[in-house]
Amino acid sequence: MQVLLKNDIFNGNDGCQYRVVKTSSPTSGWVVNLSKAHSWPVERDFGVLRSHSQFDAKSTTCSKSPDFAFYSENARNRANAAYEAIKPLLLNADGSENADILDGTKRNRLVRARAEELGISKTTIYKYLNKWWSQGQSKYVLIPGSARNGLNQTSGTSGRGRTPEYGRYNVFQMGTEDIKRAKDFIEKRYIKKEHASLKGVHIDLIAKHYSFRDGNGDLVKRPEGEHPSIHQFRHILKTCFTPEDVKRGKKGDKNFDRENKPMTGSSLEEAVAPGHIYEIDATVFDIFLVAEANRHCIIGKPTLYLIHDRKTRLIVGFYLGLENASWTGAMLAILSIAEDKHALCEKYGHPYDPAHWPANGIFPAKFLGDRGEMASRNSDRICDGMEAIISNTQSLLPIGKGVVEAGFHAAHCAIKDLAPGYEPPMEAVKRRGTKYHLDAALTVEECTSLILGQVIKHNTTVMKNYPLSPAQVLSGWNAIPIQLWKKEVEHNGCAGANYTYDYLHLQLLPRTTDAPKSKKAKVTQQGIEFENCVYKSVDDDPTVRQWMVNAGLGKAPEVHCSYDLRLVDYIIVHSKGRTFKCKLAKDSARFSGYSFAEVEYVLAEEKRAEKLLEDGANQAEMNRRQRAEAIVTRAKAATKQARTGGARSARKADTAAERNAEKSRRRRAETTLPPTSSELKPVRNVITLHPSDHVGVGAHQQPRTLVEAAAERPRSPIDNLLRRKAQEKTHELTHL
Known part of the structure; x- marks a missing residue:
C-alpha cells in the first residue's frame, strides 16, 4: 500500500475526501475531511479509511497556485500577519510541531489564549487554522480571498462590466459558449492573418453568431447589449492570448524567430578550436559596378561570399563576382582558402605579409551554410574529398551564422562612404529615391581590391565585444583574429586539415557522377x-x-x-x-x-527557330511532290502512247544504240561557243538608280555591263576564304 505523506489527498471508503495533516506512523495520522465544511483534524488509521484501489495521491492546492511572490505587497502582508497569528499555535518554541493544537480537547483553550493575547476574535484564529489545515498548510492559503479573485474563477462575465453611458443598454454577459466563439474567431481570423484587423474580425463574429435575417432576407445584427462589444472582444484577446501568440501567428514562426526571438547562448559554445567550424554565406553587395571594357556601361551589383572561422572570427576566404549565389560562387570562395595569397595581394595592389594569413590552405572540419548552395548535390564533393561535415542552419534564421552576417555588415560599412555607386538597402524600395547607380565607377577588379583591404584590416585589428575569458585577458591576449588564431592553435590545437589549391580545385568541380x-x-x-x-x-x-x-x-x-x-x-x-x-x-x-x-540556351533557340520554319519546309516539300507527280504523270502517258505493242521485256533490246543516239542529240543541244568581244553588246536593261544613289558620280559616266559589274563587286568573306584555299593548294603543288 502506498505510504501517505503530509498534505497528500486521498479518497476514503466512506466516499469522503481527506487530506493528511500530520503522520503519526506509516499507517496512521491526523487527517481533515475535505468533503465536509468546517471539519477539524482527527487522528485515524489510514487502513480503515482507504484501500489499495482507492489511493489517489494528488498535488497540494498550494503547488497548483501562483507563487506567493506574485501577489501584491498588501496581500502578502495580510497573509504574513495571519501566519504570525497562528504560528505559536502550530509550532513550539524550539520549532517542532505543536501536537496539542490538533487535539480537540485542548484546541479551544489554546485559541482563546492566543486571541486574548493579540486582541482579536477567536473566530478569526479558527478561520486561519481551518484554511491552514484544509487547503495545504502554506502561507498562500492565508492570502485574502479578494487577492485571488480572477485567478481561479469560472468562465464568463456574469454580473460584471461597466454600465454604458446614459444606460442605453444592458451589458452583454458572456458565457462559456460566447468566449469559445470569440477565441475561435481571434485564433483563425485575426492571429493567423497578417493584415486582419480586430474590429473587422469582431464584425465577422457578430455577422456569424449574433445576427438574423429580416423579412427581405437581409442580414441584420442584434442591437447593443445582445452581442459581445469590441471591448469584451479585446479583453478575450488580452487574457487568452499572449503578445507572442499574436506576433508569431501573424508573422510566422520563422520570421518571429528571426526578428523577435530572445538571444540565448553564444556561437562560441559549439566551436572548440580554430578550423573546427567555418561559416559561409553569400549576399548581393550593395554597389553598382561598370564593365571593364566600357566603363560607361553599368553591369549591376556583384555577389559577395565570405568565409569566417567561428572560433577566432578570422576571414579565411572570400569571393566577389558576377555569378549569382550558387555552387559556382561557393566553390570559388572555398578555393580562395588555399589561393596563393602573395599573388593575390600583388594582383590587387596590397602589401603581402604571411602573418596576415595564418589559415592559408587549412580546410575546416565543418562548413556551416544556410540551406542554399551548401545543401546542393555538388556540396557532396566537400564530404567525399576532404572528409568534412556540411551543416545547414534553419532557413530564414541568419542569427544561426551571425559571425559571417556581421562580416557582411562590416564590409558594407567599409566601402559605403568611399565607393561611388553604393546604394543603401532602404533606397532600393524607396519611391523617387536617389539614382545611385548613375554614380557607378568601379569595376569588379577594383571592388575586389576594396574587399581585400577590408579583409586584411579585419584580420589585423582588435574586435569589440569579443568574449575573452578572464584567464585570456590576464595572459595578455588581444581580440585580434590573427592573434586569436595563433594562440588558440598553440593552446587547443587546430581542428582543420591542409590541402593544396590544385587538389581542392579538382575535388570541388562538379562531376557527372553527382x-x-x-x-x-x-x-x-x-x-x-x-x-x-x-x-x-x-x-x-x-x-x-x-x-x-x-x-x-x-x-x-x-x-x-x-x-x-x-x-x-x-x-x-x-x-x-x-x-x-x-x-x-x-x-x-x-x-x-x-x-x-x-x-x-543557344541550342534551344536554334531548335525553336527550326520548329518555326518547319511549316515552310513541309509546304515546299508538298509543292515539289505535286510538280514531280505532274511530270511523272505526263511521262507515263507519253510512254504508254509510244508503245508499239511489243513485249515489256523487249524494251531493253536496243539500249546501247538508243543511248548513243541520245548522247549525240544532247551534245548538239548543250554545246555552244562563247561570244567574241566584238559580238558583246551593251546591256540595254539597265535599271536607273535613285537620284540619291548618284552622289559623287559624274554625268559623263556610262552604265556598266554585267561583266564589268561582276568584276567590280566587293568580295564577300566566302570569296576571300575560297581564294585563300586556292592559294594554299597552289603553294602545296609548287613544293611537290
Missing part, C-alpha cells in the same frame, strides 16, 4: 560528347584516341568528367583512376567562351 542522369559523358568516334559539345584530348593522348577507336567498334568505355559551369572550353575526364584534360573539338569550337547554360 549530376542527374541527363548529364553523362559519352565516348564516340568524333570525341567525348558532353552536354551537346564534343571534346578531344589537349595533348592528343593515345589512351583517349584508343577510346575513340573502340567506340567505333561498339566497345566505348564508361567515363566521367569534371566541369566548370562557367566555361565549356575544357573538361577533365576520369577513367580508372586516371585524369585527362580535354578541350573543345573543332565541331564545337563555335561555343568557345560560353557557359554550359548559354550553350543550352
Whole structure:
C-alpha cells in the first residue's frame, strides 16, 4: 500500500475526501475531511479509511497556485500577519510541531489564549487554522480571498462590466459558449492573418453568431447589449492570448524567430578550436559596378561570399563576382582558402605579409551554410574529398551564422562612404529615391581590391565585444583574429586539415557522377560528347584516341568528367583512376567562351527557330511532290502512247544504240561557243538608280555591263576564304 505523506489527498471508503495533516506512523495520522465544511483534524488509521484501489495521491492546492511572490505587497502582508497569528499555535518554541493544537480537547483553550493575547476574535484564529489545515498548510492559503479573485474563477462575465453611458443598454454577459466563439474567431481570423484587423474580425463574429435575417432576407445584427462589444472582444484577446501568440501567428514562426526571438547562448559554445567550424554565406553587395571594357556601361551589383572561422572570427576566404549565389560562387570562395595569397595581394595592389594569413590552405572540419548552395548535390564533393561535415542552419534564421552576417555588415560599412555607386538597402524600395547607380565607377577588379583591404584590416585589428575569458585577458591576449588564431592553435590545437589549391580545385568541380542522369559523358568516334559539345584530348593522348577507336567498334568505355559551369572550353575526364584534360573539338569550337547554360540556351533557340520554319519546309516539300507527280504523270502517258505493242521485256533490246543516239542529240543541244568581244553588246536593261544613289558620280559616266559589274563587286568573306584555299593548294603543288 502506498505510504501517505503530509498534505497528500486521498479518497476514503466512506466516499469522503481527506487530506493528511500530520503522520503519526506509516499507517496512521491526523487527517481533515475535505468533503465536509468546517471539519477539524482527527487522528485515524489510514487502513480503515482507504484501500489499495482507492489511493489517489494528488498535488497540494498550494503547488497548483501562483507563487506567493506574485501577489501584491498588501496581500502578502495580510497573509504574513495571519501566519504570525497562528504560528505559536502550530509550532513550539524550539520549532517542532505543536501536537496539542490538533487535539480537540485542548484546541479551544489554546485559541482563546492566543486571541486574548493579540486582541482579536477567536473566530478569526479558527478561520486561519481551518484554511491552514484544509487547503495545504502554506502561507498562500492565508492570502485574502479578494487577492485571488480572477485567478481561479469560472468562465464568463456574469454580473460584471461597466454600465454604458446614459444606460442605453444592458451589458452583454458572456458565457462559456460566447468566449469559445470569440477565441475561435481571434485564433483563425485575426492571429493567423497578417493584415486582419480586430474590429473587422469582431464584425465577422457578430455577422456569424449574433445576427438574423429580416423579412427581405437581409442580414441584420442584434442591437447593443445582445452581442459581445469590441471591448469584451479585446479583453478575450488580452487574457487568452499572449503578445507572442499574436506576433508569431501573424508573422510566422520563422520570421518571429528571426526578428523577435530572445538571444540565448553564444556561437562560441559549439566551436572548440580554430578550423573546427567555418561559416559561409553569400549576399548581393550593395554597389553598382561598370564593365571593364566600357566603363560607361553599368553591369549591376556583384555577389559577395565570405568565409569566417567561428572560433577566432578570422576571414579565411572570400569571393566577389558576377555569378549569382550558387555552387559556382561557393566553390570559388572555398578555393580562395588555399589561393596563393602573395599573388593575390600583388594582383590587387596590397602589401603581402604571411602573418596576415595564418589559415592559408587549412580546410575546416565543418562548413556551416544556410540551406542554399551548401545543401546542393555538388556540396557532396566537400564530404567525399576532404572528409568534412556540411551543416545547414534553419532557413530564414541568419542569427544561426551571425559571425559571417556581421562580416557582411562590416564590409558594407567599409566601402559605403568611399565607393561611388553604393546604394543603401532602404533606397532600393524607396519611391523617387536617389539614382545611385548613375554614380557607378568601379569595376569588379577594383571592388575586389576594396574587399581585400577590408579583409586584411579585419584580420589585423582588435574586435569589440569579443568574449575573452578572464584567464585570456590576464595572459595578455588581444581580440585580434590573427592573434586569436595563433594562440588558440598553440593552446587547443587546430581542428582543420591542409590541402593544396590544385587538389581542392579538382575535388570541388562538379562531376557527372553527382549530376542527374541527363548529364553523362559519352565516348564516340568524333570525341567525348558532353552536354551537346564534343571534346578531344589537349595533348592528343593515345589512351583517349584508343577510346575513340573502340567506340567505333561498339566497345566505348564508361567515363566521367569534371566541369566548370562557367566555361565549356575544357573538361577533365576520369577513367580508372586516371585524369585527362580535354578541350573543345573543332565541331564545337563555335561555343568557345560560353557557359554550359548559354550553350543550352543557344541550342534551344536554334531548335525553336527550326520548329518555326518547319511549316515552310513541309509546304515546299508538298509543292515539289505535286510538280514531280505532274511530270511523272505526263511521262507515263507519253510512254504508254509510244508503245508499239511489243513485249515489256523487249524494251531493253536496243539500249546501247538508243543511248548513243541520245548522247549525240544532247551534245548538239548543250554545246555552244562563247561570244567574241566584238559580238558583246551593251546591256540595254539597265535599271536607273535613285537620284540619291548618284552622289559623287559624274554625268559623263556610262552604265556598266554585267561583266564589268561582276568584276567590280566587293568580295564577300566566302570569296576571300575560297581564294585563300586556292592559294594554299597552289603553294602545296609548287613544293611537290
